[in-house]
Amino acid sequence: xxxxxxxxxxxxxxxxxxxxxxxxxxxxxxxxxxxxxxxxxxxxxxxxxxxxxxxxxxxxxxxxxxxxxxxxxxxxxxxxxxxxxxxxxxxxxxxxxxxxxxxxxxxxxxxxxxxxxxxxxxxxxxxxxxxxxxxxxxxxxxxxxxxxxxxxxxxxxxxxxxxxxxxxxxxxxxxxxxxxxxxxxxxxxxxxxxxxxxxxxxxxxxxxxxxxxxxxxxxxxxxxxxxxxxxxxxxxxxxxxxxxxxxxxxxxxxxxxxxxxxxxxxxxxxxxxxxxxxxxxxxxxxxxxxxxxxxxxxxxxxxxxxxxxxxxxxxxxxxxxxxxxxxxxxxxxxxxxxxxxxxxxxxxxxxxxxxxxxxxxxxxxxxxxxxxxxxxxxxxxxxxxxxxxxxxxxxxxxxxxxxxxxxxxxxxxxxxxxxxxxxxxxxxxxxxxxxxxxxxxxxxxxxxxxxxxxxxx
Numbered sequence: 303x304x305x306x307x308x309x310x311x312x313x314x315x316x317x318x319x320x321x322x323x324x325x326x327x328x329x330x331x332x333x334x335x336x337x338x339x340x341x342x343x344x345x346x347x348x349x350x351x352x353x354x355x356x357x358x359x360x361x362x363x364x365x366x367x368x369x370x371x372x373x374x375x376x377x378x379x380x381x382x383x384x385x386x387x388x389x390x391x392x393x394x395x396x397x398x399x400x401x402x403x404x405x406x407x408x409x410x411x412x413x414x415x416x417x418x419x420x421x422x423x424x425x426x427x428x429x430x431x432x433x434x435x436x437x438x439x440x441x442x443x444x445x446x447x448x449x450x451x452x453x454x455x456x457x458x459x460x461x462x463x464x465x466x467x468x469x470x471x472x473x474x475x476x477x478x479x480x481x482x483x484x485x486x487x488x489x490x491x492x493x494x495x496x497x498x499x500x501x502x503x504x505x506x507x508x509x510x511x512x513x514x515x516x517x518x519x520x521x522x523x524x525x526x527x528x529x530x531x532x533x534x535x536x537x538x539x540x541x542x543x544x545x546x547x548x549x550x551x552x553x554x555x556x557x558x559x560x561x562x563x564x565x566x567x568x569x570x571x572x573x574x575x576x577x578x579x580x581x582x583x584x585x586x587x588x589x590x591x592x593x594x595x596x597x598x599x600x601x602x603x604x605x606x607x608x609x610x611x612x613x614x615x616x617x618x619x620x621x622x623x624x625x626x627x628x629x630x631x632x633x634x635x636x637x638x639x640x641x642x643x644x645x646x647x648x649x650x651x652x653x654x655x656x657x658x659x660x661x662x663x664x665x666x667x668x669x670x671x672x673x674x675x676x677x678x679x680x681x682x683x684x685x686x687x688x689x690x691x692x693x694x695x696x697x698x699x700x701x702x703x704x705x706x707x708x709x710x711x712x713x714x715x716x717x718x719x720x721x722x723x724x725x726x727x728x729x730x731x732x733x734x735x736x737x738x739x740x741x742x743x744x745x746x747x748x749x750x751x752x753x754x755x756x757x758x759x
Contacts, residue, residue, distance in 0.1 A: 305333040307411035309402060309420045311391065312339025312356060313364040314568035315634060315655075316417040319440050319516055322538045323415060324351050335409045337401060339363065354405050360397035360422065362390065364569055383454070384483050387503065391419045392487045398422020399494055421487070424509060425495040437507065439515035441635045441656040442663055443532070444504045447525040452476040453504055454659045458666040459523050477502070507532060517639045521667060537639035549621070550614045556625055559591040563622055563646075564630040567637065568597040570653050574604055576677050577651050581630050582611050584680035593622065630683065632676065633657030633664075642669055649686050651678045 306327055310320035317338055328334045328351055335352040336342075339361050346353040355361065362370040370389055377385045399422040405411065406426070412433040416423045417440050426435050444453040448466050451457035452473055460468055484502040492498040499506060507513040508529045515522065519534040564581040566574065578594055585592050586608030594604065594613040601613045619637060623629070623644035631637055632653040638660055641648060648670030652661035661672045671686040678686075 303331050303333065304412045305410050306335070307402070307405050307409060307414050308334065308336045309398070309414065309416040309423055310336065310338040310342075311417055311420050312342060312360075312362050313390075315636065316419065316440055317342050317345070318568070319438055319538050319636060320415070320417055321346060321349060321351070323438065325349050333409070335405065335411070337405050341365070352409075354401070354409075356394075356398065356401050358394075358397040358400075360394040360401060362394065365572075380479060384480065388483060388486065391421060391503075392483070392490055395422045395424075395487075395490045396494065399425050402426065418507060418513070421491070421499075421506065424491060424497075424499070424506070427509060427511075428495040428497055434511045436512045436514060437510040439507065439513060439517070442517070442659045443507070443515055443522055443525075444659075445507055445525065445529070445532075446473050446477075446502075446504050447527055448473070449525045449527075450523045454656060456658045456662050458662050480504075517635065518643075521639060521642060521663060521669075523663075523666070537636060537643050547616075547618055547621075550612065550617070552612045555612065556591050556593070560589070560627045561591045561593055561625050562628045562630060563593045563595070563626045565595040565597060565637065566632050566653075567634045570632055571597040571599040574599055576653070577630065577632055579604065580678055580680045581683050582607065584683040586611055593617070593626075595622070629670075633660040635660050638664070649673065649683065651676055651683075 306324070308320050308324045310317040320338070321336065324334045324336050324346075328349075333352075335354055336346045337354040338346070338356060340355045341363050343353050343355065367374065371386060374382060374385060398420065402414065402423050403426070406414065413436065414423050414426055414433065415436045415438065418437045419440075420437075423435055426432055442453075446453070448469050450459055451469055452475075455472065455476075457472070459465060480502065484499065487503055488498040488500075497509075499509075501508050508531065510531060513529070513532045515532060515534045516536070516538055517534065518536050522534065562581075562585060564578055566577050570576065574596060578596070582592060582594065582604065588610060590610060592608075592611045594611060595617045596604070596613065596615050598615050601615060604613055607613060619640050623641050623646050626641070626644070626646050628649060629637075629641045629646050630649045630651070631641075633650045633656075635656060638648060638650070648664050650657075650661045650664050650670060651673040652658045653676045661674070664670045665672045673682055673686060675682075
């Protein structure tokens with residue numbers, strides 16, 4: 303058995319997949335410690351996992367943006383995105399690194415697993431003797447390439463030389479626009495280690511021993527220059543950390559009905575009038591069963607509910623999507639990939655962070671409808687046709703067309719073996735097998751052995 307340290311940026315979309323992996327490792331007898339923000343202590347410890355608290359500038363609270371994004375109202379567009387990236391992911395690097403280094407020593411961690419934007423673990427890669435440092439991609443792959451448009455631009459790939467020319471020009475514009483931010487990140491890292499951040503923020507995936515993208519290859523843009531350390535391992539199902547859950551009393555009423563599920567996730571739920579309430583108003587008093595998950599917000603915040611609307615603060619996705627005909631979402635990557643793995647088509651109203659990129663992927667792969675705004679009207683939601691998305695012709699297209707909608711975690715092979723050429727001391731043995739969350743989703747096994755990485759997908 304091995305000892306693992308798992309590190310997460312203190313935000314729900316980053317902590318949830320880290321905790322799912324931590325729970326799976328703990329269930330197999332490994333010693334697991336999770337390092338993240340103080341507000342997640344009870345959440346982590348309720349899963350029976352050892353908890354360590356981030357300190358100083360690293361201990362942000364995503365529920366209180368005023369505490370770490372006090373000047374966000376002074377920025378718009380690209381400048382707002384740069385400000386958010388700097389404050390949330392770059393400025394905490396020194397404190398993150400101090401906490402990671404102390405945790406590795408204290409718990410004797412043989413491997414470090416981080417969410418991809420937890421950059422404070424990067425200096426560990428320069429340690430002369432260390433274990434594996436593995437990143438989990440919890441949002442669409444951001445690696446720049448001549449094959450893809452700029453990340454989060456909302457654009458989709460174009461074929462041929464015209465597309466490559468467009469991508470080259472636009473990526474060059476974005477590279478110049480983010481030059482100051484990349485230089486700032488490089489400076490922060492060079493104050494700790496000599497390596498810095500040579501590929502910029504969007505190229506950081508190349509630096510890890512392994513970068514495990516928590517989505518299938520079939521839902522990612524093709525890149526001819528994809529780094530060899532990148533592996534597509536499929537969605538975790540989002541519920542790996544849930545030990546037990548009692549389904550709502552109204553659950554039997556869904557039997558035999560066509561179901562539309564709507565949620566705004568666990569972070570962007572401070573205003574349920576953004577997407578959930580418009581969906582209720584659009585589909586209320588129809589023959590559909592509309593199931594709302596508030597993501598922890600009080601149900602009474604929804605206001606009066608029609609008789610065909612059922613609400614709960616939380617419903618495990620692995621259970622919900624078995625009964626869902628269409629999914630209305632603000633575009634959280636984990637929820638979207640889990641829905642697609644269950645063959646559920648999407649209606650997306652993209653919110654902030656990476657959700658514009660998720661919406662672009664949905665358009666490009668033809669797996670749903672992009673409303674192209676975060677706060678759609680009920681009329682726009684109704685016109686998008688959640689009822690039509692539930693038709694067998696559409697759902698079956700999502701379910702069986704492996705090129706367009708992933709039904710397996712990786713592209714094809716049953717087993718992939720690659721040598722990574724480590725030269726920095728022995729690596730711990732890792733054995734992680736995630737259970738099947740649905741008949742259409744295969745489990746996968748990750749193995750890291752001394753001297754080389756072995757991945758079975």
